[in-house]
Amino acid sequence: MAFAALHAFYSSPGQTFCIGLFVAAFGEAFGMSPASIGALYLGATLASAGTLLFVGHWIDHMRLVHFSAAVIVGLSVACFVTAAAPGPAGLFVGIYLLRLTGQGLMVHVEATSTARTFDRDRGRALGITALGLPLGEVVFPPLVVAGIAAIGWRPTYALIGAVALLVLLPLTQWLLYGITRSPRSEGAGNGAFKRLIVGLKMVVGSRYVWCVLPAMAILPFYSTAIMFHITNIAAIRGWSGGLVAASFPVLAVASVVGLFVSGYIIDRTSARRLFVFHPIPFLCGFAVLGAVSASWALPVAFALFGVTGGIAKTTFTAMWAEAFGVDMLGTVRSAVSMYMVLMTALAPFVLGTALAAGMSIGAIVAWGIAIAVVLMVPSGFAERYVPAR
Numbered sequence: 001m002a003f004a005a006l007h008a009f010y011s012s013p014g015q016t017f018c019i020g021l022f023v024a025a026f027g028e029a030f031g032m033s034p035a036s037i038g039a040l041y042l043g044a045t046l047a048s049a050g051t052l053l054f055v056g057h058w059i060d061h062m063r064l065v066h067f068s069a070a071v072i073v074g075l076s077v078a079c080f081v082t083a084a085a086p087g088p089a090g091l092f093v094g095i096y097l098l099r100l101t102g103q104g105l106m107v108h109v110e111a112t113s114t115a116r117t118f119d120r121d122r123g124r125a126l127g128i129t130a131l132g133l134p135l136g137e138v139v140f141p142p143l144v145v146a147g148i149a150a151i152g153w154r155p156t157y158a159l160i161g162a163v164a165l166l167v168l169l170p171l172t173q174w175l176l177y178g179i180t181r182s183p184r185s186e187g188a189g190n191g192a193f194k195r196l197i198v199g200l201k202m203v204v205g206s207r208y209v210w211c212v213l214p215a216m217a218i219l220p221f222y223s224t225a226i227m228f229h230i231t232n233i234a235a236i237r238g239w240s241g242g243l244v245a246a247s248f249p250v251l252a253v254a255s256v257v258g259l260f261v262s263g264y265i266i267d268r269t270s271a272r273r274l275f276v277f278h279p280i281p282f283l284c285g286f287a288v289l290g291a292v293s294a295s296w297a298l299p300v301a302f303a304l305f306g307v308t309g310g311i312a313k314t315t316f317t318a319m320w321a322e323a324f325g326v327d328m329l330g331t332v333r334s335a336v337s338m339y340m341v342l343m344t345a346l347a348p349f350v351l352g353t354a355l356a357a358g359m360s361i362g363a364i365v366a367w368g369i370a371i372a373v374v375l376m377v378p379s380g381f382a383e384r385y386v387p388a389r
Contacts, residue, residue: 001129003175007068007110008132010168012140013079013160014102016227016344017248019095021144025153030088038228038348044092045345048099049338053200055100056108056334060327065176068109072169075101079161083154103344104337107133111317112333116326123266126314127259133313134252134259134306141248202387203335208323211382213339214375218279219312220340222286222368223305225347229355236361237293244298251302251309258310271318272386276379278315282308283369290365323386 012018023037032040059067078101082094110129118125147156203209226233234244258281265274285304288297320332354364 001114001125003068003172004110004114004129005132005135006168006172006175007071007106008130009136009139010072010075010164011102011106011110011133012136013075013157013164014098014100014104014106015136016103016224017137018140018144019098020228021141022148022153022157025148026091029153030085030091032088035352036088038352040088040092041095042345042349044095045099045341047096048104049341049345051100052104052108052341053334053338056105056337057331059108059112059330059334064109064113065173068113068172068176069169071101071105071109072164072172075106076161076165076169078102079157079164083156083158083161099341104341108330108333108337111313112330115317115321115329121267122318122321123271123314124260124263126266126317127263127310130259130310130313131256134255134310137252137255138249200331200335202324202328203332206323206387207385208382208387209336211378211385212275212319213336214377215275215279215379216316216336216340217343218372218375219282219308221343221347221350222282222372223309224344225351226286226289226305228348229351232355233289233361234298236355237298239295239298243295247299247302250299251306254303254306255310255313256306258307258312259314260310261307262311262314266314266318271315271322272383274311275315275319276376276382278308278311279372279376280308281305281311283372286365286369286372290362290368 019041026032026037074097078094078097081097082091085091085094110132111126114125114129115122144156147159151159230244231241234241262274262278281304285301285308288304289301291297316336317329317333320336321329324332351364
């Protein structure tokens with residue numbers, strides 16, 4: 001669990017909240033507007049989504065200790081490439097690598113290895129290892145802001161990469177050293193592509209997957225859109241930057257609550273049943289954000305967002321393990337993660353376009369909730385299509 005939690009924690013350099021802290025510095029260094037940086041971010045995230053499936057499925061065919069080492073080295077390289085970017089093209093490559101290794105593969109290692117290792121208490125184990133995500137949301141922002149102010153954005157990203165290479169890599173390798181129950185045995189690499197095709201056919205041909213995919217888009221799409229444009233939303237509402245900053249710890253704490261509550265429920269019932277209801281707290285928070293302009297609305301909305309985020313983090317992985325087993329869990333998670341990363345890529349553009357068109361926050365929220373309710377409907381019929389194993 002310590003091994004997995006460290007991967008969740010150090011996914012932060014590739015997460016939206018961390019990259020967003022560098023946006024102003026990127027614009028100043030390369031003469032780019034926020035809109036152009038957003039477009040670059042969109043393209044890089046789309047590219048990472050297209051790559052994730054073809055890289056992520058190798059966790060089914062390699063020893064975990066080797067796959068983890070490759071991912072951490074890749075994240076370190078991503079930080080170095082970003083720090084050395086000579087212009088927008090180099091920045092695109094850096095962000096692409098950060099999104100692929102950080103947001104994609106580091107979390108992939110955490111969730112897949114935990115789900116495979118723990119059978120009876122899978123929900124609680126996922127709840128514990130996923131604590132690395134809210135911990136990263138608390139630890140990284142102040143350190144990054146201080147680093148940019150003290151030594152500049154390039155040395156800060158280079159330092160993050162150096163810590164990954166010199167501290168995280170040997171620590172995670174040591175944590176797995178000597179473990180007798182390996183989460184994954186050595187796979188037959190020559191059959192990896194064939195197994196990928198078999199896994200994709202299994203996913204695409206499953207009615208259960210098609211029933212749950214619409215609801216799975218709600219959290220990554222809506223939360224990314226809000227977080228990417230939170231300063232614009234705050235300006236429209238008349239909320240201060242201090243209020244925005246103070247709301248993030250609320251988000252982190254609520255996420256921890258969601259992690260533990262969902263882990264307990266999953267182990268007592270099932271992740272598949274919990275999944276049907278997971279968007280409800282988020283949509284309640286979304287409604288508060290759209291209907292209330294008082295300052296208390298933002299931390300309340302963030303608290304509700306955090307609850308759903310915590311629930312989703314444990315539920316999504318446990319749900320696939322329940323439905324398809326753990327033998328091809330890496331392939332299944334890679335395919336679904338590609339879809340979810342695609343949603344995160346589109347979200348800032350869609351909300352930015354709506355704001356630029358002059359739509360009010362209330363109108364955006366009303367349309368958003370109506371669409372989300374429609375997306376939730378198919379998941380109510382998913383249980384009848386659970387694959388037979």
